[in-house]
Amino acid sequence: MKRLAFTVTFALLAAAQAQKVQTPVPIGVAVAQTSNTALLGQEQVIGARFAEKFLNARGGINGTPIKLVFQDAAGDENSAINAFQNLITKENVVGIVGPTLSQQAFAADPIAERAKVPVLGPSNTAKGIPQIGEFVARVSAPVAVVAPNAIKQALKLDPKIKKVAVLYAQNDAFSTSETGTFQETAKAQGLNVATVQKFQTTDTDFTTQVTAVLNADVDLVIVSGLAADGGNLVKQLRQLGYKGLIIGGNGLNTSNIFSVCQRYCDGIIIAQAYSPAQPSAANQVFVKEYRAQYKKDPPQFAAQAYAGVQVMVEALKALDRKKKLAQWDLGELRAALNKQILAGKYNTPLGELRFEKDGEIIQKDFYVAQIKMKDARTGSFVFLK
Ligand code: 1QQ
Known part of the structure; x- marks a missing residue:
């Protein structure tokens, strides 16, 4: 009996390891789509979807499209953990952009760490996030x-x-x-x-x-x-x-x-950590297309979620040039993707991004805005510097 259980477990593990990469290539997005935290997460959904559309229109991963797989991480730890687990074991994503809150990242990121799935925190700004593990990096500059x-x-x-x-x-x-x-x-x-x-x-x-x-x-x-x-x-x-x-x-x-x-x-x-006036070519295209679609300037959380998806896609492009993605085992690709994310340099709407060895973001430009209300409902962020 014990021996059978062992054999079955072993077979399942071997099957998981031999899993091929699907096409379109699934990238997980686990942010808050419900709860009060969706006030923040909504903009991330928009930013990520925007990146998917924009990057696929420009060829995706050297001709292979990506597919974002959304799992609602809501605003609490358990929802984020469940979202991560689903993305990793059921959806077979290559990496995850999420969650929304640092409070959730400290609970959910260790799940990805154990499964060796790369995570990019799109809005996790507390001290200690990249240090959660080898597979955890962030595109959101720290509050410090x-x-x-x-x-x-x-x-x-x-x-x-x-x-x-x-x-x-x-x-x-x-x-x-x-x-x-x-x-x-x-x-x-x-x-x-x-x-x-x-x-x-x-x-x-x-x-x-x-x-x-x-x-x-x-x-x-x-x-x-x-x-x-x-x-x-x-x-x-x-x-x-x-x-x-x-x-x-x-x-x-x-x-x-x-x-x-x-x-x-x-x-x-x-x-x-973002300004629509950021002069990089990447941002100017982003702002132009975002304005055309949404009739307003992109906010920080949308730009950061966009950058998270973009970093994943560019790192995948680099790996695909070495060996076509369809030929990788999923586990092997996830590990290689994590290394590649940290090795690259990215021209994003946030400006040029790179990473420290531990996954901390290296970003140059920061700004301050002030809210100006026109009436009880409408207002805008006016940039001061
Ligand atoms: C964090 C944050 C949130 C306020 C962003 C949505 O910065 O939890 O780290």
């Missing part, structure tokens, strides 16, 4: 690099800022990482961090935190949270009378917060 730009820009807009209130979602890995960077940067810039307030991403009432902020009499508020909670927090800050500048972190970096904080979103300063 991006977030300080927002504080420097706020000080340019108002050099008299002295006292700061910092708020963060304590149940979210990205938010706790980002607030660490914000607090260090504020102190390094000579600011007095007068109060630090915590909340949960599931909170809807922020009266306690806002009262503490008002009592501290600060001239800058810095919020690290996600879109729904962050948007509500900003709204309640303004409704209860806060008049100073507000910096929002990466979790507020979407026009989908407009429906949450409405006209109170006006003035929020947010650091950016």
